[in-house]
Amino acid sequence: xxxxxxxxxxxxxxxxxxxxxxxxxxxxxxxxxxxxxxxxxxxxxxxxxxxxxxxxxxxxxxxxxxxxxxxxxxxxxxxxxxxxxxxxxxxxxxxxxxxxxxxxxxxxxxxxxxxxxxxxxxxxxxxxxxxxxxxxxxxxxxxxxxxxxxxxxxxxxx
Amino acid sequence: xxxxxxxxxxxxxxxxxxxxxxxxxxxxxxxxxxxxxxxxxxxxxxxxxxxxxxxxxxxxxxxxxxxxxxxxxxxxxxxxxxxxxxxxxxxxxxxxxxxxxxxxxxxxxxx
Numbered sequence: 001x002x003x004x005x006x007x008x009x010x011x012x013x014x015x016x017x018x019x020x021x022x023x024x025x026x027x028x029x030x031x032x033x034x035x036x037x038x039x040x041x042x043x044x045x046x047x048x049x050x051x052x053x054x055x056x057x058x059x060x061x062x063x064x065x066x067x068x069x070x071x072x073x074x075x076x077x078x079x080x081x082x083x084x085x086x087x088x089x090x091x092x093x094x095x096x097x098x099x100x101x102x103x104x105x106x107x108x109x110x111x112x113x114x115x116x117x118x119x120x121x122x123x124x125x126x127x128x129x130x131x132x133x134x135x136x137x138x139x140x141x142x143x144x145x146x147x148x149x150x151x152x153x154x155x156x157x158x
Numbered sequence: 159x160x161x162x163x164x165x166x167x168x169x170x171x172x173x174x175x176x177x178x179x180x181x182x183x184x185x186x187x188x189x190x191x192x193x194x195x196x197x198x199x200x201x202x203x204x205x206x207x208x209x210x211x212x213x214x215x216x217x218x219x220x221x222x223x224x225x226x227x228x229x230x231x232x233x234x235x236x237x238x239x240x241x242x243x244x245x246x247x248x249x250x251x252x253x254x255x256x257x258x259x260x261x262x263x264x265x266x267x268x269x
Contacts, residue, residue: 011241013248019259027255035254037246092236114259120248126184126228128236 010123017116021108024116025081028106029054042094043070052086054078060086071096076103083107092128102127168212173197174205178228181215185227 017024027035032052041047045064050072053059058075073096077085086104091097102124109117169175177191188206192199206226209215215226 017252018256035251125237
């Protein structure tokens with residue numbers, strides 16, 4: 001069951017990079033904007049910059065050429081140079097949703113003097129299947145039925 | 159009636175809601191759900207049918223078992239999309255990190 005679940009619900013990448021974990025970690029975080037594919041962003045305005053604030057709790061967001069900001073998520077675990085966990089909070093409609101939390105965990109392991117094993121896992125993808133907006137709207141309109149909302153909120157934060 | 163209001167009605171039953179919440183956490187077979195709840199297997203099957211008819215869950219096969227999932231079409235489409243996105247992103251990251259490394263090497267500024 002565990003296998004079936006993870007096959008459905010996560011994406012994994014595993015590669016070796018010719019650099020040290022410290023350098024790889026810094027590049028991934030501080031220089032995020034410089035390697036992120038420009039075509040992938042959610043704001044209406046053309047992408048100017050993607051910012052990953054290098055600290056626990058740091059924001060992860062984009063800035064458009066018109067100065068507008070769109071949140072992507074935040075830093076859940078900041079453990080340089082070994083590990084980073086980001087909250088990806090962009091839903092299936094390409095909107096930031098503070099109630100949705102899917103995790104992107106990145107690990108940097110030294111494999112040689114200048115060689116890093118880099119793994120990335122984007123998990124909790126099953127949360128995209130809850131049809132969040134549609135359901136929230138239905139429940140909101142009924143008013144008072146907060147039990148299930150709270151359950152979903154807890155799910156999204158678990 | 160909209161999908162959402164059908165879904166709302168179907169989830170108005172506490173046992174069904176309980177089953178749906180469990181499936182939102184992970185895909186499960188009927189027997190697993192029945193083991194976790196004070197409800198018979200046939201009753202669980204009836205609830206799953208109602209959830210399925212409302213488009214809230216779908217079924218896949220794992221050998222002889224029927225596994226119930228929450229809306230896996232959306233999940234699978236999203237998974238495929240993110241798989242491609244991260245392929246592209248990590249390749250770009252690797253190239254960039256190694257290029258930076260070569261630059262710092264050639265300047266004798268190794269970290």
